[in-house]
Amino acid sequence: QIFKYANSNKVGIPVRLLDFLNFQKNINVGVYEFHLSYQESMQGNFLNTTKLIKSSDHISIHLPDYLPGNRIIDPVSDDKEIRSESRSLISNIVSFAEIISDKISKSVPIVGSFSQTNNRPKQVILDDIFSFLEEKEFNKYNILPQWLPVYAWYFGGAVKLDLFNSLDDINYIVKNNKSICLDLCHLSLSANYAGADWRDWYKLLMYNSPHLHLADAEGSDGEGLQLGEGNIGNFQKFLNLDGMKIIEVWQAHFNDGEGFLKALSILEEGRKV
DSSP: OHHHHHHHTTEEEEEOTTTHHHHHHHSOOSEEEEEOOHHHHHHOOHHHHHHHSOTTOEEEEEOOSEETTTEEOOTTOSSHHHHHHHHHHHHHHHHHHHHHHHHHTSOOOEEEOOOOOTTOOHHHHHHHHHHHHTSTTTTTSOEEEBOOOSEEEETTEEEEOOSSSSHHHHHHHHHTTOOOEEEHHHHHHHHHHHTOOHHHHHHHHGGGOSEEEEOEEETTTEEEEOTTSSSSOOOGGGGGSSSOEEEOOTTTTHHHHHHHHHHHHHHHHHHHO
16 A cells, blocks of 8 residues: 555655666565665666566666765866766766656756765856756756755765755755755755755755655754654655655665655555544
8 A cells, every 4th residue: 555655656765786687576666766886786687677677667766975996976076087977977877867867758867966066166166067968969968956954974984965855955956947956854954954945945845856855953063854844744745756766764764664664654654644
């Protein structure tokens, strides 16, 4: 019952190439987001994975955060190597998305964390990022920058970010009618950091957010809480949006997806209230 409810509302879970078959059998929601490592992105056996995908599935893909050597992916970097390697990786993943899209006859959103400012003014770096995403090679694919927290857990610690996490970013996105992946947990964290109400920021961004990530949050760094255990509380209203909604509860994949199953049950129970 909860799987049928999830599917009808396009609620799904993140999966790896290696555990997709297992989760497909045990959490058969038909809505999945592939979270790829760098190695998988460059060498992944995409064709074998694609054979497991059903034509009725909804699929999205999440870019990795890192290049080899603990370098953050940045397709508009001033560093030529980082820029070139990042673009090569994204091209590979676009090819994977194209194979999947042909099979399911649906768009395959690609989500990425574009977090590096390169010491450039915000307007300039945002122009650069969206110009890249709208280049001829990519513009027919739905590559969505992810809304970010102010403190990201890069390199095993909290790194302060200054992109896709402030009212200035919201104003740019709305003014220029750009689309993003709205991570609701990150939205709450960043709004709390700014002393704002996440609900006000959500109202501004909701029409520019065709893809959602679902997890609760507390304060400015309490990330990935189970649905209903943080500042957001009730997630029911987000189910009315048309796009995919991927559960991003921390360590929800443990014990054969126990945390995912709990989140799905919370959403399904909320329908009855």
